Amino acid sequence: GQQLNQSPQSMFIQEGEDVSMNCTSSSIFNTWLWYKQEPGEGPVLLIALYKAGELTSNGRLTAQFGITRKDSFLNISASIPSDVGIYFCAGRADSSYKLIFGSGTRLLVRP
Amino acid sequence: DTGVSQNPRHKITKRGQNVTFRCDPISEHNRLYWYRQTLGQGPEFLTYFQNEAQLEKSRLLSDRFSAERPKGSFSTLEIQRTEQGDSAMYLCASSPHRDGGMNTEAFFGQGTRLTVV
Secondary structure, eight states: OEEEEEEEEEEEEEOOOOEEEEEESSOOOOEEEEEEOOOOOOEEEEEEOOOOTTTTEETEEEEETTTSHHHEEEEEEEEOOGGGGEEEEEOOOOOOSOOEEEOOOEEEEEE | SSOOEESSSEEOOOOOOOOOOOOOOTTTTEEEEEEETTSSOOOEEEEEEEEEEEEEEEETTTTEEEETTSSSOOEEEEOOSOGGGGOOOEEEEEEETTTTSSSOOOOOOEEEEEEEO
């Protein structure tokens, strides 16, 4: 079945640093979504990508839909303590409306 | 607030009991999804509705699980004869219909955390 590999598993960084995380898929996706989840809450949508090569920003967050349609990355610039949480990538293939999720990147920010 | 609403937020039940969760999607979103999330993992797809029609079900959805969306608005997820392995966060999401294709975002509720003891 379809699988998403998300890396790194966790990051512990200093406030102000930039962060980069990525996802790779074993198959082609037509949509990539990036979510942030905090303890006890549901995932919150950060960025949606719909075209290969698309680069989209949301404040300090930037995400790209890979040219091969099998990967995506998320960058966070100038991290702040409230960026702490688990970041998930999710992809959707042509044949279905369901989302396949990565296993998450846990981000900790040291003030 | 017009986001996805899930009730209850928490449920503790004894093994063997039946439980039912409710999801109210964002108004006018015609697609509704159920996912399950266990500790340390990403959400896993369970099932999806377009209006009142259940169009896709995961193999994770055993015969003890049933989901309905009778009027194409709110949805319920029932688990019969609960087992300890059913303990998880159950997430509901909804997405709008967009002419021309499948490119739509999915917005999640806060989830229902189920603990089976």
